[in-house]
Amino acid sequence: MTQILAHRGFSAAFPENTMKSFIEAEKAGADGLEIDVQLTKDGEVVVIHDEKVDRTTNGIGFVKDLTYRDLQRLDASYKNKKWLTKEPIPAFSKLLEWLTTNTLTCNVELKNGIFPYTGMEEKVISLIRHYKLEDRIILSSFNHYSIVNCYRLAPEIETAPLYSEGIYMPWIYAQSIKSKGIHPKLIAAPNEIILRAMENGIAVRPYTVNKEKDMQRLFEVGCTAFITDNPVKALEIKEKRPRIKN
Known part of the structure; x- marks a missing residue:
């Protein structure tokens, strides 16, 4: 059964990578989340996509140059005028604490390709490990050295390399770095690649899937999961189009 992972939470309708977006994704019926983490100047793990705060908040500057207290003063929802309440950049620990109250899967993307952190x-x-969520977390990154490091540090936590262009026999590559999944850009995930990878025991979770025809294709082929901005739309299509058995 193809799972639906909400990209930065329910980001089609709510401020991305905020607790509001995560809570609404769960309410919508998503199977899990896709989130991004970086480190503040004082070493706090925070949930934010860009290396800079400029696009998603009312602040300016690099996450790495700001303290956690600096970030807490910012509003991650200010560009969306319908939000009357401030949405802060969440600490990763706050998200994990909340995850202990539900059963969601969470793909954590380590944003360490530009700055090594x-x-x-x-x-x-x-x-x-502190929140005992090892079996519900997937660690992913475009920095595959980081993925290998994660496996060495915590072989009990699933890892999955992110990539945007085609890799020849990506299931072999995943196996070579001890990953149990691959997270390709949608264009790099044709049906034959999805099926061969899954036949070889490798989960496939393409990103970012927002068009109905693409969702239908992935449901029909029985893809492990996909990452979408709109879990409500994905669930509506899932209910209309049950999996076709091969």
Whole structure:
């Protein structure tokens, strides 16, 4: 059964990577979340996509140059005029604490491709273990060195490399770095790749899937999961189009 992972939460309708967006994704019926983490100047793991705060908040500057207290002063919903209440950038620990109250899967993307964020993997894994969520977390990154490091530090937590262009026999590559899944850009996930990967025991979770025809294709082929901005739309299509058995 193809799972639906809400991209940065229910980001089609709510401020991305905020607790509001995560809570609404759960209410909508998503099977899980896709979130992004970075480190503040004082070493706090926070949930935000961009290396800079400029696009998603009313602040300016790099996450790495701001303290956690600095970030808490910012509003991650200010560009959406319908929100009358401030939405802060969440601490990763706050998200994990909330996850203990439900059964959602959570794909945690380590945003360490531009800035290496020394010690990020250790901090993220320590928090996951603290909240005993090892079996519900997937660690992903475009930085595949980081993915390998995560596996070495915590072989009990699933890892999955992110990639945007085609890889020849990506299930072989995943196996070679001890990953149990692959997270390709949708264009790099044709049906034959999805099926061969899954036949070889590798989960496939493409990103970012927002068009109805693409969702229908992935449901029909029985893809492990996909990452979407709109879990409500995905669920409506899922209910209309049950999986066709091969």
